[in-house]
């Protein structure tokens with residue numbers, strides 16, 4: 781987590797962020813009641829595996845929430861220019 785961020789929306793914030801860790805729970809729910817019947821293994825062959833980002837970032841200035849990669853790439857791109 782030592783990589784620099786730059787907000788792709790406001791383009792100025794490099795220091796104030798909310799880092800959001802995403803925790804995936806694979807579940808089986810009762811269709812009628814909505815009660816969680818079972819927590820599935822993340823490798824359950826019958827369940828589509830989550831492939832989205834594990835970490836999202838919110839800009840502490842403008843509030844935009846995006847995948848961490850976007851903030852990292854924007855900071856790198858800005859460094860090259």
Ligand SMILES: [Zn+2]
Nearest residue numbers: 787790839842
């Ligand atoms: Zn921003």
